[in-house]
Amino acid sequence: MAGLVTALLAVAALAALPALGAGAGMAKVFGTIVPYVAVAIFVAGFIKKVIGWASTPQPFSIATTGGQQYSLPWVKQAKFDNPSTPGQTFIRMALEVLCFRSLFRNTKLDNRPEEGRVAYGSDKSLWLFSLMFHYSFLIVFIRHFRFFLEPVPMVITGVEFVDSILQIGVPTLYLTDVFFVVGVTFLLARRIYDPKVNYISLASDFFPLFLILAIALSGIYMRYFAKVDVIAIKQLVIGLVSFKPVIPPNIDWSFYMHFFLVCVLWAYFPFSKLMHLGGVFLSPTRNLPNNTRMERYINPWNDPSIKPHSYADYEDDFREKMIEAGLPVDKEA
Amino acid sequence: MSKMAPPEEVMNVNYSTPAEPWMDVKPEFKLGNYSYPGKPDVLKYLGLPNPRDWNPEEEDWKLPPDWREIITDGFRELLKKYRSLKVFMDVCVRCGACADKCHFYIGSGDPKNMPVLRAELLRSIYRGEFTVAAKILGKLAGARKLEEDVIKEWFMYFYQCTQCRRCSLYCPYGIDTAEITFLARDLMNRIGVNINWILEPVANCNRTGNHLGIQPHAFKDMMDFLVDDIETITGRRVEPTFHRKGAEILFITPSGDIFAEPGIYTFMGYLLLFDYLDLDVTWSTYASEGGNFGSFTNDKWMKKLNAKMYHEAQRLGVKYIIGGECGHMWRVLNQFMDTMNGPADFLEVPKSPITGTVFNNAKSTKMIHLVEFTADLIKNNKLKLDKSRNAGIVATWHDSCNTSRGMGFFDEPRYVLQNVVEKFVDMPSQTIREQTFCCGGGAGLNNGEFTEMRLRGGLPRGNALNYVQEKFGVNTMSCICAIDRATLPGLADYWAPGVTVTGLHELVGNALVFEGEEERTMNLRQEDLPGIEGSEEEE
Ligand code: SF4
Ligand code: SF4
Numbered sequence: 071m072a073g074l075v076t077a078l079l080a081v082a083a084l085a086a087l088p089a090l091g092a093g094a095g096m097a098k099v100f101g102t103i104v105p106y107v108a109v110a111i112f113v114a115g116f117i118k119k120v121i122g123w124a125s126t127p128q129p130f131s132i133a134t135t136g137g138q139q140y141s142l143p144w145v146k147q148a149k150f151d152n153p154s155t156p157g158q159t160f161i162r163m164a165l166e167v168l169c170f171r172s173l174f175r176n177t178k179l180d181n182r183p184e185e186g187r188v189a190y191g192s193d194k195s196l197w198l199f200s201l202m203f204h205y206s207f208l209i210v211f212i213r214h215f216r217f218f219l220e221p222v223p224m225v226i227t228g229v230e231f232v233d234s235i236l237q238i239g240v241p242t243l244y245l246t247d248v249f250f251v252v253g254v255t256f257l258l259a260r261r262i263y264d265p266k267v268n269y270i271s272l273a274s275d276f277f278p279l280f281l282i283l284a285i286a287l288s289g290i291y292m293r294y295f296a297k298v299d300v301i302a303i304k305q306l307v308i309g310l311v312s313f314k315p316v317i318p319p320n321i322d323w324s325f326y327m328h329f330f331l332v333c334v335l336w337a338y339f340p341f342s343k344l345m346h347l348g349g350v351f352l353s354p355t356r357n358l359p360n361n362t363r364m365e366r367y368i369n370p371w372n373d374p375s376i377k378p379h380s381y382a383d384y385e386d387d388f389r390e391k392m393i394e395a396g397l398p399v400d401k402e403a
Numbered sequence: 404m405s406k407m408a409p410p411e412e413v414m415n416v417n418y419s420t421p422a423e424p425w426m427d428v429k430p431e432f433k434l435g436n437y438s439y440p441g442k443p444d445v446l447k448y449l450g451l452p453n454p455r456d457w458n459p460e461e462e463d464w465k466l467p468p469d470w471r472e473i474i475t476d477g478f479r480e481l482l483k484k485y486r487s488l489k490v491f492m493d494v495c496v497r498c499g500a501c502a503d504k505c506h507f508y509i510g511s512g513d514p515k516n517m518p519v520l521r522a523e524l525l526r527s528i529y530r531g532e533f534t535v536a537a538k539i540l541g542k543l544a545g546a547r548k549l550e551e552d553v554i555k556e557w558f559m560y561f562y563q564c565t566q567c568r569r570c571s572l573y574c575p576y577g578i579d580t581a582e583i584t585f586l587a588r589d590l591m592n593r594i595g596v597n598i599n600w601i602l603e604p605v606a607n608c609n610r611t612g613n614h615l616g617i618q619p620h621a622f623k624d625m626m627d628f629l630v631d632d633i634e635t636i637t638g639r640r641v642e643p644t645f646h647r648k649g650a651e652i653l654f655i656t657p658s659g660d661i662f663a664e665p666g667i668y669t670f671m672g673y674l675l676l677f678d679y680l681d682l683d684v685t686w687s688t689y690a691s692e693g694g695n696f697g698s699f700t701n702d703k704w705m706k707k708l709n710a711k712m713y714h715e716a717q718r719l720g721v722k723y724i725i726g727g728e729c730g731h732m733w734r735v736l737n738q739f740m741d742t743m744n745g746p747a748d749f750l751e752v753p754k755s756p757i758t759g760t761v762f763n764n765a766k767s768t769k770m771i772h773l774v775e776f777t778a779d780l781i782k783n784n785k786l787k788l789d790k791s792r793n794a795g796i797v798a799t800w801h802d803s804c805n806t807s808r809g810m811g812f813f814d815e816p817r818y819v820l821q822n823v824v825e826k827f828v829d830m831p832s833q834t835i836r837e838q839t840f841c842c843g844g845g846a847g848l849n850n851g852e853f854t855e856m857r858l859r860g861g862l863p864r865g866n867a868l869n870y871v872q873e874k875f876g877v878n879t880m881s882c883i884c885a886i887d888r889a890t891l892p893g894l895a896d897y898w899a900p901g902v903t904v905t906g907l908h909e910l911v912g913n914a915l916v917f918e919g920e921e922e923r924t925m926n927l928r929q930e931d932l933p934g935i936e937g938s939e940e941e942e
Contacts, residue, residue: 076543123490126483126484126485127485128487129484129485129702131738132809133738134577134808135809135810135811136808138811138814139810140764141764142815144782145814145818146814173573176500176573177504177573179503179509181414181416183415186411186414187866187870188414188509188862188863188866189831190831190833190838200498266420266499266502268420269421270523272543273540274540274543343495345494346576349490349493353491353494354486355571355577360810360811362738362739362742362767363736363737363741363765364763364766364767366742366767368742369742371484372706372743376703376710377707378714379610381714384610384612385689388618388620391618392688396623397620
């Protein structure tokens with residue numbers, strides 16, 4: 071509970087900062103300095119972390135196998151759950167990263183002592199809502215490219231078109247905005263109401279959820295309620311990406327709030343569990359093939375000086391008894 | 404062991420979470436939930452630090468004065484050596500997908516047996532010691548200080564993990580708590596916090612070649628005893644050889660198979676099969692342990708014990724190695740052996756002398772699983788099998804964790820089993836194959852004092868077994884792991900009384916029909932074959 075409250079207060083404070091500050095003549099800080107610093111931290115932090123992982127040796131090939139191995143020719147291999155070639159492993163990884171394959175497998179414990187049985191029901195809720203959350207996030211992110219790409223590429227207008235296909239309200243409602251909020255809300259609710267998940271949750275688990283929710287809500291407020299001046303915002307953003315920052319007047323405070331929270335997310339990213347974005351590609355139980363009997367895997371720090379207790383020493387220890395028992399020996403006593 | 408409550412009561416697990424945050428809950432050591440510490444002379448023999456007498460139930464664990472530095476330095480070292488550790492420390496999102504997957508959590512309801520929290524025990528120290536942000540934010544960011552209580556907690560929970568990897572299967576990032584447990588145990592060994600049922604077997608394997616410390620002559624005696632039994636049962640005198648130079652194949656199996664029931668029946672099955680095929684195979688007393696207790700200790704001992712296999716194969720000049728029915732042995736063989744002790748360029752790619760099949764899946768390690776070998780024989784019609792010798796058996800299959808999630812060995816053993824018994828039923832799909840449940844005794848936890856916790860952890864396996872027993876009349880559970888053969892009988896007695904545990908080659912041995920053989924009246928357990936009631940008296 072302490073974690074939840076702390077995280078919520080932290081996000082509220084962070085949201086209040088630009089809302090108050092930007093009006094009080096600090097638009098320049100929030101519109102130029104903060105985003106540059108945040109992006110710099112993100113890029114440097116992300117790279118540092120990934121290099122840190124990648125430069126650490128993976129001593130053993132430890133694939134977690136999820137199906138039948140490559141074996142005799144008449145035994146059907148589960149190629150993508152138990153890959154034995156790099157190609158199959160690539161597909162396994164793609165399924166993992168793009169479809170959340172392992173989460174799809176999720177089950178839920180259902181212990182019914184009265185009936186004397188314990189069952190494991192399929193549970194796809196976490197899979198469904200995480201998928202919804204991550205994909206909406208991705209699409210929203212892509213949609214935002216129109217703010218600094220001129221002319222706006224076809225792909226992005228295409229995504230927008232599909233996204234707003236229902237044509238509800240003015241400005242038209244993006245479906246992903248809805249899915250996005252539903253996704254985060256589910257993840258948050260689960261963290262609060264599932265006792266197991268609640269028990270393991272830290273402030274650092276609640277914080278990114280609140281932060282992302284705040285980003286979504288402030289974005290929605292800007293677009294649908296405050297109906298901010300998009301042309302002015304685009305001017306600001308293009309100024310930023312072309313390294314000629316300008317602060318156009320008439321930008322609503324809600325933009326600075328939204329933008330600042332996004333910057334906080336950038337800067338927070340490399341130091342947090344959000345790095346699972348990079349880490350998922352480096353997980354040795356998933357990105358290695360199960361071919362360790364076929365191909366020798368090399369451990370860079372394998373120590374050749376570690377030798378077995380040798381047969382010769384063993385025989386020295388037991389020679390008489392071995393001879394007596396009629397076991398062959400290398401050296402007679 | 405304290406008196407165990409009946410299954411109905413044990414099933415009634417309390418899954419509610421405590422009111423206090425987990426960092427404030429201290430572990431409570433009670434007979435039955437921990438294993439006895441390593442004995443000083445064993446530690447001395449192995450050259451492990453801080454040999455002493457100590458008792459986990461007492462306040463003072465007699466840690467070395469500089470234990471904090473030893474742990475932090477060791478942690479730093481492992482983070483540099485293992486990408487797995489580094490990534491697993493960083494990327495867990497605490498989604499809880501793994502939480503209810505662990506048999507020890509399912510059976511105990513103790514939240515620290517949720518794999519995610521088990522890993523957090525280590526991760527909280529990682530954050531506190533090695534990450535800047537968490538150092539500043541402290542508890543809020545899940546960081547904490549390294550105190551003696553943390554070590555006590557590690558001892559409790561990293562020796563309540565059988566490294567079965569079930570959690571890893573479900574984690575969206577493949578975080579493998581078994582790997583974390585492995586490294587946590589390595590760290591604890593550096594300050595003399597360990598358990599005897601791992602270290603004594605390590606010492607024994609090193610010196611005598613097997614975990615029970617059986618000396619070579621005694622090993623041969625036991626083999627002779629089984630050879631006599633085979634003669635009683637089948638009328639055949641099998642003639643296994645030891646240390647025979649120039650043999651084609653070296654055979655290595657877990658030593659549990661030669662020492663205790665029901666493993667010995669499987670052992671007799673091996674001997675019968677080799678005799679049937681007239682296979683050019685030899686045994687070794689020096690490399691007579693397939694199971695690798697080193698892998699429950701640290702990478703050095705894992706490597707050192709495993710190295711005997713190649714060392715002996717080279718000395719004897721065999722062409723390749725066949726391995727028997729064992730779980731951890733195969734995890735180590737499949738995933739580690741070639742890396743640690745290869746390349747085995749003095750051996751040849753295994754090729755069945757009977758069927759000519761080349762085992763390309765073992766072209767680098769040059770070591771195949773006996774079940775692969777047997778499955779190939781059956782497929783090629785090289786074995787005459789009489790299922791009726793196993794009549795009356797309604798069999799189910801226990802997939803051992805290590806051959807399942809560390810190898811992917813599912814269809815070959817089922818194929819063999821279905822060819823030697825008349826009736827076979829699988830347990831419910833969410834408790835078998837890659838989703839299989841542990842026997843509760845892996846990774847060195849099959850010791851006597853841990854029985855109570857092991858039986859609790861056996862809830863999911865036992866319940867699934869009980870289900871097929873009641874529903875389909877299953878009366879036999881077959882498996883290919885020596886730890887299973889040691890622990891599943893107790894589990895079955897408790898959770899599904901009446902179910903017998905067998906190895907696979909025990910059933911093969913029963914079913915094998917030799918040319919011109921005398922009619923068998925008993926199975927390898929010297930029980931009357933069905934329909935031959937009372938034949939023993941008539942003899
Ligand atoms: S499933 Fe993986 S990411 Fe989720 S809590 Fe467990 S270890 Fe962490
Ligand atoms: S490896 Fe097995 S015993 Fe260990 S935490 Fe995971 S599920 Fe539990």
